Amino acid sequence: MxxxxxxxxxxxxxxxxxxxxxxxxxxxxxxxxxxxxxxxxxxxxxxxxxxxxxxxxxxxxxxxxxxxxxxxxxxxxxxxxxxxEGIWPEALPSVMAPEPTLAPRFPTSAYADQLYKALTGHNEAEAKKIVDATQSMYDIQAIFLEVFYPCLVEIGEAWYRGEIRIATEHFASAFIRGVLMNLLGAFPIYSTAPKILIGCAPEEFHEIAPLMLAVLLRRDGYQVEYLGADLPVDDLVFYAEDISPDMIILSASFEHSARPLYKMQALLDELPGQPKLGFGGRYFNENPSAREGMRGIFLGAGIDEAIQNVHDLLD
Ligand code: B12
Missing domain, CATH: 1.10.1660.10 (Multidrug-efflux Transporter Regulator; Chain: A; Domain 2)
Known part of the structure; x- marks a missing residue:
C-alpha cells in the first residue's frame, strides 16, 4: 500500500x-x-x-x-x-490512470487567430478541426474566453470596419453557437441541484455569452435551463412561478434590453421561492451607473467572475 x-x-x-x-x-x-x-x-x-x-x-x-x-x-x-498525529492515510488502489494531457502546440491566442481565419473564410471543416484540437488541450472555460471570445471580438471589429459581410458574421456566430449547444447537451443534468434559468433580456440577440455561462454552470453541476434570446420579462416571471428556479440570469447589451429588467426582481420577490435575479452584459459593463438602480445582483464583467459569484450565492 x-x-x-x-x-x-x-x-x-x-x-x-x-x-x-x-x-x-x-x-x-x-x-x-x-x-x-x-x-x-x-x-x-x-x-x-x-x-x-x-x-x-x-x-x-x-x-x-x-x-x-x-x-x-x-x-x-x-x-x-x-x-x-502526523499520519498520512493510505491511498486507495488506483482505478483510473491519470488523464493524458496533450501539451498545447500553440498558445490559445494562436487558435483564436486560426479560428478567425477559418470562419471568415467560411471553412467550416477547418473551424471544426481547430475546435477539436483546442478541446484536446484546454479546459473549455479557457477555450471560451481565450479562443472564442477574442475571435468574436475580432469578427465584430471586421464587420464594423466593413471588411466582412453580415453573412460572414452570422456564419461565425452560428458556428460557435452550435459548438456551445452541443457542449450544453453533453453535460448531465442533476435534478436535485440548484436550478438556474439563463437567457437574454428582451430584444437582446447576443446569445453567446449567456450560452457560455449556461454550459459552464451546467458542467459545475447546476440544473441549468438555457432559454435563448429575447425573453419577455412578464412571461419569464410566470414561468418562474411554475418551476421555482433558484436563480434567473439575464444578459443585456443595450439600454432598451436592460430597461425592462429594472422591475423584474420586485416581481420575483412576490413569488414563493423569491428567485434571485443575476444580470450582466455589455450594457452594464459600459455603464456602471446603470447597475445601481437594478435590484438583483450584478454578476461581474465577465463569464469567469459570474461563475464564481453564482457559486458564492447558491452553494
Ligand atoms: C455575433 C454578434 C451578433 C449576432 C449575435 C448572434 C448570437 N446568436 O448571439 C447578431 C447578428 C444577432 C448581432 C446583432 C447585432 N449586433 Co452584434 N455582435 C456580434 C459580435 C460579433 C459577437 C458577440 C459575441 O458573442 N461576443 C462574445 C461574447 C462572449 O462577448 P460579450 O457578448 O461581449 O460578453 C462579454 C461581456 O459582455 C460579458 N457578458 C455578456 N453577457 C453577460 C451576462 C452576464 C450575466 C455576465 C455576468 C456577463 C456577461 O461576458 C463576456 C466576456 O466574458 C459582437 C462583437 C463583440 N465585440 O463582441 C457584435 C456587437 C456586440 N454587435 C453590435 C451591434 C451594433 C449589433 C446590432 C445592433 C447590429 C445591427 N445593426 O443589427 C444587432 C443588435 C441585435 C440585438 N438587438 O441584440 C456591436 C455593439 C456595439 C455597441 N457597443 O453598442 C458589436 C460590439 C459589434 C461592433 N464591433 O460594433 N450581433
Whole structure:
C-alpha cells in the first residue's frame, strides 16, 4: 500500500479533472473546499484552481470513507485527526490512470487567430478541426474566453470596419453557437441541484455569452435551463412561478434590453421561492451607473467572475 504522502503536490489538474478522477461534482468540490478548507489549490493568474495528484488521493480517501457510511464532516474530522498525529492515510488502489494531457502546440491566442481565419473564410471543416484540437488541450472555460471570445471580438471589429459581410458574421456566430449547444447537451443534468434559468433580456440577440455561462454552470453541476434570446420579462416571471428556479440570469447589451429588467426582481420577490435575479452584459459593463438602480445582483464583467459569484450565492 502507498501512503497519500507519496503522491506529488505539483499543481496541474483543473477542477474538471479532479471531478472526473474522484466522481465528485465540481459544485460539491468547491463547497467542500470552502466549508472544510480541505484542499489548498494553486491559482493561476486567471484565478483557475489547479490541483495535485495528492489532492486527488485525499478526495478519493474522503469519498471512500463516505461510501463506508461516514458523513462528509466526520470523514474530514477523521482525516484531520490522522494528519494531526502526523499520519498520512493510505491511498486507495488506483482505478483510473491519470488523464493524458496533450501539451498545447500553440498558445490559445494562436487558435483564436486560426479560428478567425477559418470562419471568415467560411471553412467550416477547418473551424471544426481547430475546435477539436483546442478541446484536446484546454479546459473549455479557457477555450471560451481565450479562443472564442477574442475571435468574436475580432469578427465584430471586421464587420464594423466593413471588411466582412453580415453573412460572414452570422456564419461565425452560428458556428460557435452550435459548438456551445452541443457542449450544453453533453453535460448531465442533476435534478436535485440548484436550478438556474439563463437567457437574454428582451430584444437582446447576443446569445453567446449567456450560452457560455449556461454550459459552464451546467458542467459545475447546476440544473441549468438555457432559454435563448429575447425573453419577455412578464412571461419569464410566470414561468418562474411554475418551476421555482433558484436563480434567473439575464444578459443585456443595450439600454432598451436592460430597461425592462429594472422591475423584474420586485416581481420575483412576490413569488414563493423569491428567485434571485443575476444580470450582466455589455450594457452594464459600459455603464456602471446603470447597475445601481437594478435590484438583483450584478454578476461581474465577465463569464469567469459570474461563475464564481453564482457559486458564492447558491452553494
Ligand atoms: C455575433 C454578434 C451578433 C449576432 C449575435 C448572434 C448570437 N446568436 O448571439 C447578431 C447578428 C444577432 C448581432 C446583432 C447585432 N449586433 Co452584434 N455582435 C456580434 C459580435 C460579433 C459577437 C458577440 C459575441 O458573442 N461576443 C462574445 C461574447 C462572449 O462577448 P460579450 O457578448 O461581449 O460578453 C462579454 C461581456 O459582455 C460579458 N457578458 C455578456 N453577457 C453577460 C451576462 C452576464 C450575466 C455576465 C455576468 C456577463 C456577461 O461576458 C463576456 C466576456 O466574458 C459582437 C462583437 C463583440 N465585440 O463582441 C457584435 C456587437 C456586440 N454587435 C453590435 C451591434 C451594433 C449589433 C446590432 C445592433 C447590429 C445591427 N445593426 O443589427 C444587432 C443588435 C441585435 C440585438 N438587438 O441584440 C456591436 C455593439 C456595439 C455597441 N457597443 O453598442 C458589436 C460590439 C459589434 C461592433 N464591433 O460594433 N450581433
Amino acid at each position: 502507498v501512503s497519500i504522502a507519496e503522491y506529488t503536490t505539483d499543481p496541474k489538474y483543473t477542477i474538471k479533472v479532479l471531478s472526473e478522477r474522484t466522481g465528485v461534482r465540481p459544485v460539491t468540490l468547491r463547497a467542500w473546499e470552502r466549508r472544510y478548507d480541505l484542499l489548498n489549490p494553486d491559482r493561476l493568474d486567471n484565478n483557475y484552481r489547479l490541483y495535485s495528484e495528492r489532492d486527488i488521493q485525499i478526495i478519493r480517501w474522503i469519498t471512500h470513507r463516505m461510501d463506508e457510511g461516514l458523513s462528509i464532516s466526520n470523514a474530514v474530522r477523521e482525516y484531520r485527526g490522522l494528519r494531526a
